[in-house]
Amino acid sequence: xxxxxxxxxxxxxxxxxxxxxxxxxxxxxxxxxxxxxxxxxxxxxxxxxxxxxxxxxxxxxxxxxxxxxxxxxxxxxxxxxxxxxxxxxxxxxxxxxxxxxxxxxxxxxxxxxxxxxxxxxxxxxxxxxxxxxxxxxxxxxxxxxxxxxxxxxxxxxxxxxxxxxxxxxxxxxxxxxxxxxxxxxxxxxxxxxxxxxxxxxxxxxxxxxxxxxxxxxxxxxxxxxxxxxxxxxxxxxxxxxxxxxxxxxxxxxxxxxxxxxxxxxxxxxxxxxxxxxxxxxxxxxxxxxxxxxxxxxxxxxxxxxxxxxxxxxxxxxxxxxxxxxxxxxxxxxxxxxxxxxxxxxxxxxxxxxxxxxxxxxxxxxxxxxxxxxxxxxxxxxxxxxxx
Numbered sequence: 001x002x003x004x005x006x007x008x009x010x011x012x013x014x015x016x017x018x019x020x021x022x023x024x025x026x027x028x029x030x031x032x033x034x035x036x037x038x039x040x041x042x043x044x045x046x047x048x049x050x051x052x053x054x055x056x057x058x059x060x061x062x063x064x065x066x067x068x069x070x071x072x073x074x075x076x077x078x079x080x081x082x083x084x085x086x087x088x089x090x091x092x093x094x095x096x097x098x099x100x101x102x103x104x105x106x107x108x109x110x111x112x113x114x115x116x117x118x119x120x121x122x123x124x125x126x127x128x129x130x131x132x133x134x135x136x137x138x139x140x141x142x143x144x145x146x147x148x149x150x151x152x153x154x155x156x157x158x159x160x161x162x163x164x165x166x167x168x169x170x171x172x173x174x175x176x177x178x179x180x181x182x183x184x185x186x187x188x189x190x191x192x193x194x195x196x197x198x199x200x201x202x203x204x205x206x207x208x209x210x211x212x213x214x215x216x217x218x219x220x221x222x223x224x225x226x227x228x229x230x231x232x233x234x235x236x237x238x239x240x241x242x243x244x245x246x247x248x249x250x251x252x253x254x255x256x257x258x259x260x261x262x263x264x265x266x267x268x269x270x271x272x273x274x275x276x277x278x279x280x281x282x283x284x285x286x287x288x289x290x291x292x293x294x295x296x297x298x299x300x301x302x303x304x305x306x307x308x309x310x311x312x313x314x315x316x317x318x319x320x321x322x323x324x325x326x327x328x329x330x331x332x333x334x335x336x337x338x339x340x341x342x343x344x345x346x347x348x349x350x351x352x353x354x355x356x357x358x359x360x361x362x363x364x365x366x367x368x369x370x371x372x373x374x375x376x377x378x379x380x381x382x383x384x385x386x387x
Contacts, residue, residue, distance in 0.1 A: 056081040062089065064119040064148060071099045073148050075115060075122065087117040094124060098151060098177055105177055106153070107131045110144065122146040128155055130175060135208045137163045139173055139182070151177035159184070161206070165242050166213075167191045168204065182206040195245060195273050196224040201238075211242040221247055223273065232256045233271060247271040253280075260307060260335040261289040278302040284311070291338050291367040292320040295331065307335040315342070319366035324350040326366060339365050348373060 060080040064072045077091035094115075096108035108131070110124035124144040130153055131138055142157035153175040161168045161182055171186030183205050184190075190199040190213065201219040206212075219238040223231040233256075235249030248270050249255075255264040255271065255278060264287075266280040279301040286295040286302070286309055298313025310332050317326040317333075317340065329344025342362045348371055349356035357373050364371035 060091075062091075062115055070102050073098050073122075073146075075113075077113075080115075089115045089117070091115060096122065096124075096146070098146075098148075098153070100151065100177060105133060106175070107133065108144070108146070108153070113144075120147065120149050122148060130155060132163075132175075132208070135163060135180065137161060137182070137208060139175065141173065153177070163208075165193055165211075166206070167193075168206070170204070180207070180209045182208065192240075192242065197240075198222040198224060199240070213240040213242065214238070219249070221249075221271075230258050231271075233269070235269070245273045247273070257302075257304060260304075262302070262309075262335070263287040263289060264302065276304040278304070286311070286333070288333070288335065288338070293333075293338070293366055294318045294320060295333060297331070309333045309335070317342075317366055321367060322351065324348070324366050324371075326362065326371070328362070338367060339363065346373060 057080050059078065061074065061076045062080070063074040066072055073096065075091065075094050075096045077094045079092040081090045082088075083090060091113045092111075094108075094110055094113045096106075097104045098106040098108065108124065109127075109129045111126035113122060113124035115122050122145075124146065126142060128141045128144045129138065130140075130144070139153075139155055139159070139161040141155035141159045143155070145154040145156075146152075147154075155173045155175070156171065159168075159170045159173045161170075161173055161184065168184055168188065168190040170184035170188040172184070174183040174185070175181075176183070183203070185203055188199075188201050188204045190204060191197070192199065199213065199219065199221050201215045201217050203215050203217045205214045207214065216237050218236050219234070221233045221238070221240070222229050233247060233249055233253070235253040236251035238247060238249045240247045248268075250268050253264075253266050253269045255269060256262070257264075257278075264278060264280075265285040266282060268280055268282050269284075270279045271277075272279070281299050284297055284300040286300065287293075288295070295309070295311055295315070295317045297311035297315040300309060300311040302309040310330070312330045315326075315328045315331040317328075317331060318324070325348070326340070326342055327345070327347040328342035331340055331342045333340050340363065344360065346359050346362045347356070348358075348362060359373035360375040362371055362373045
């Protein structure tokens with residue numbers, strides 16, 4: 001027998017499986033309809049019914065377990081209304097729990113929602129909050145679809161997601177509980193707290209346990225200091241490691257540094273932010289914007305702590321103002337005084353006045369055509385000084 005109280009509350013402070021609850025609700029509804037035609041109606045209060053619902057209960061707990069008996073999910077609600085024709089239960093101020101291996105992994109709250117009779121889908125609306133207990137991640141939005149069997153939570157409308165390292169906003173977020181992963185879609189903006197970064201893209205995957213942010217969509221990363229941009233990067237694909245604070249960008253990569261003013265282009269670049277290193281294992285182009293010098297090589301690394309850039313493999317340096325050109329096997333560029341040191345098969349040429357020379361090593365400045373070539377078969381030093 002099911003006991004009622006004056007507030008028409010069933011299963012008060014108790015929990016039962018969803019399919020049992022639905023069966024009981026159907027039974028109660030049928031009994032209520034039969035009792036209404038009887039002349040002698042019991043003085044005991046009957047369950048609340050509205051034109052929209054077949055039965056309304058207070059303080060209800062719905063839950064679902066696996067065939068092995070492990071809890072899958074649980075929803076507590078202040079009020080639950082069963083709609084038989086739609087095969088769902090409408091809940092007010094639901095508080096949900098998602099389980100994995102018998103432990104609560106996510107807690108979910110909202111103002112209202114709908115639990116479908118098969119127990120495989122739950123819809124929540126207004127003031128959504130999803131809390132990842134282990135990783136202390138909070139996701140907020142205005143609408144949620146909870147696919148209980150695969151453990152997937154989809155949140156839409158004014159999405160934010162945050163923990164102690166990152167705060168993100170997007171049009172949609174997809175939480176894949178088994179993979180400890182959150183996928184953000186649509187106008188994604190992620191702010192990383194240390195170092196301060198602003199990441200913009202259309203799709204961003206947050207692998208929480210691996211502490212990585214990944215995307216295969218065009219991305220913009222800005223490094224900020226005192227709210228000013230001091231470096232920015234663009235690419236068609238990216239991976240950012242929140243642990244070691246290294247960004248790896250692929251395809252059509254461009255990096256811009258403000259001090260010194262440098263533009264770097266490549267198809268694969270690693271940006272080590274703690275060490276302020278930018279490395280490319282493949283073809284790379286460096287534009288030194290102050291003096292309009294272009295450097296190209298098969299690979300290179302910029303160290304912006306000491307303001308140098310090392311290039312190797314078919315190095316070409318061109319001063320764009322006077323078209324002076326230097327070729328070598330290796331070259332180190334010093335941004336502070338706009339000088340270089342080149343080694344291996346050095347070849348230098350200039351247009352005005354026409355001149356070219358070869359040697360094993362060279363130092364100097366491309367832009368003002370002041371170059372010293374050292375060595376050679378006669379160990380001669382050639383110094384080129386513009387008129």
